[in-house]
Amino acid sequence: MTATITTAGPRQPQPLPPQPAVGRRVPWLALVAVAYAVAQLLLFAVGYPGLGWDETVYVSQVDPRAPAAFFSAPRSRGISYLVAPILAVTGSVTVLRTALALASALVLYAAFRVWQPLLGRAATALAALLFSTLWVTVLYGSQAMPNLWVALAAVAATGWCLRATGPGAPRRAYVLLASCLAAAVLFRFSDGVWLALPLLAGSLVVRAWRRPPVVLALLAGPMLGGLQWIAEAYARFGGIGARLRISSSTEGGMHPHWNGGTARRGLSGPLLCRPCTVQLTHPAHPAHHLWWLALPVLAASACAMAVRVRRPAPTLLPVVCAAALSVPYLLMLSYFAPRFLLPSYALLSLPIAALVVRAVRALRSGTPRTFAITALIVFFAAHLSTQYADLRTNVADARGVNARYQVAADELHRLGLRPPCLTTGKHAPPIAYYTGCASADVSGNNSNTTPTALRHRAAHEPTAALTRKHHPPSYASGWTAHHLPGTGLTAYLPPRPQPARPEPSR
Known part of the structure; x- marks a missing residue:
């Protein structure tokens, strides 16, 4: 049996009521992108000190x-390639964050602009607005992290x-489709990969999508x-299979199970909930979670309306892709970070915005429409207040x-650690970058050496073993303890290393 989905084929949806001439002239999507850039610069990017743990890993490459x-x-190097030109010029964190904030706003405009012929100007701008006002979207726009770019x-x-897959598709559509998938x-x-799977499945199941250029681009x-x-x-x-097995082990063992409760607990933070022991006891939490709980209801309503108006593809496809992208985080992992679901949020914003715009326009002009728009503005203002509260807390x-x-790095400098030097321990990667x-x-997810090799290196290079425990790691027995005030860490330093002796000339 072959499924048939109408895209933008011969049967077109009923035209929407004409918009005022002034509304057509206002570049709403561009204004949303500008507002997104300004919000990032004012609320996070400018004046924010230093880089986070994962950022230091990507940036240091x-x-x-x-x-x-x-x-x-599990990591991929796309974000490292993105920031490389900036870091080649300057090491300023402010410059890095400003450049990323501006770039993310520009790409936000370009990405949602693709949907204007499919959903219309108003729905596209509203979708971008809904997505760009989430606290997690504002926070990660100027961070050297991959999730927003995905x-x-x-x-x-x-x-x-x-x-x-629509009639009269330009050739550039195939090139840009392949390019966007390659970027993801x-x-x-x-x-x-999770994004490509439903797109490939659609090209096989839907008769109108079985075009060689489309399948080629998707592959x-x-x-x-x-x-x-x-x-x-x-x-x-050691190969793709070996890397996937190591990735699963690094992530704590990926296997099918429900992780939605963990995701809900970590929805408002912390930035990494691992292990996720956050308790929903704060009185503001229910209001902060209403939008998240409403997402599946709104998405289902959007799908129902799209089927009713016989134009399901622009709604069903982003919903299916959003669901696919959420699978590893809601059904396979055992921990959560709010940034994990950014791709799903971005895709769901499209059908939800289209649903809202179509519902408002279906109302007769006058009091009903005015009341509906006023109610939407009130709800959106309340939503903004909860998002701002979450953003402020997590920032x-x-x-x-x-x-x-930074304090730990300053203390290690005071203790004599200067490049070339080595730090080891659970909190070593970010502090090493600062130092x-x-x-x-x-041991652990970042294990890349052995105790013997580490001790040998420490004999010739300034080294610090960092721990929160009150005793040194086994490889650091006999090393001198130095408390790092204000960090909760203790640094164990070996005896002053001896320079490696040069080989005698022959």
């Missing part, structure tokens, strides 16, 4: 001023897939984007963590 941190199996690539790829895979390999994009990840899998991990928490990293040292660990 291409920063000429710091040794590269251990790059674990989200924007997913929005653009899904839109180009629909436009490439390059930024985060697993997310890019070529992920392959091109995944070439680096696959090559690194063989070079460092303060992240600021405190990064400040402790200008290399990092290494003998």
Whole structure:
């Protein structure tokens, strides 16, 4: 049996009521993108100290001023490539964040602009507004993290897939479809694959989508984007299967189980809920979670309306892709970070915005429509207040963590650690970046050395073993303890290293 889905074929939806001439002239989507950039610059990017843990790992790969941190199996290098040109010029965190804030706003505009011929100007702008006002979207727009860029690539790829399967599709649609999928895979390999799966399935199931250029683009994009990840899998991990197994182990063992409760507990923070022991006891929490609980209801309503008006593809496809992208985080992991669902939020904003616009326009002009618009504005204002509260809390928490990293680095400098040097222990990667040292660990997700090799290196290089415990690691027995005030950490330093003796000339 072959499924048939109407895209933008011969049967067109009923035209919407004409918009006022002034409304047609206002570049609403561009205004949303500008507001998004301003919000990032005012609320986070400018004046925010330092880089977070994961940021230091991605940045250190291409920063000429710091040794590269251990790059674990689940990570992808797209974000490192994105920030490389900036870091080649300056190491200023403010410049980095400002550039990322402006770039993310520009890409937000470009990604949602793809949907204007599919949903219309008003719905597209509203979708971008809904997505860009989430606290997690504002927070990560200027961070060197991959999740937002996957989200924007997913929005653009899904839109180009629909436009490439429509009548009279331009050739550039196939190229841009492949490029957007390649970008998603390059930024985060697993997310890019989960995005490509429903698009490929659609090209096989839906008769109108079975076009060689579309299938070729859907296959070529992920392959091109995944070439680096696959090559690194063989070079460092022993192949694709081995890298996937190591990735699963690093993530705590990925297996089918319900993780939605963990996701809900970590919805408003912390930035990494692992292990997720957050309790929903704060009186504001129910209001902060209403929008999240409403997402499946609104998405289902949007799908029902799209089927009723006989134009389901622009609604069903983003909903299916959003569901696919949420699978590993809601059904396989055992921990949660709010940024994980950014791609799903971005895709769901499209059908929800279309639902709202269509519902408002279906009302007769006058009192009913005025009342509906007023109610929407009130609800949106309440939503903004909860998002701002969550943003402020998480920015303060992240600021405190990064400040402790800097304090620890300053203390290690005072104790004599200067590049070239080495830090080890659970909190070594970010503190190493702040200190200008290399990092290494003998256990855990960032294990990349052995106790013997570490002790040998410590004999010739300034080294600090960092721990929160009141006793040193086994490899650091006999080392001197130095409390790092204000950090909760203790640094164990070996006897002053002796310089390596040069080989005698022959």
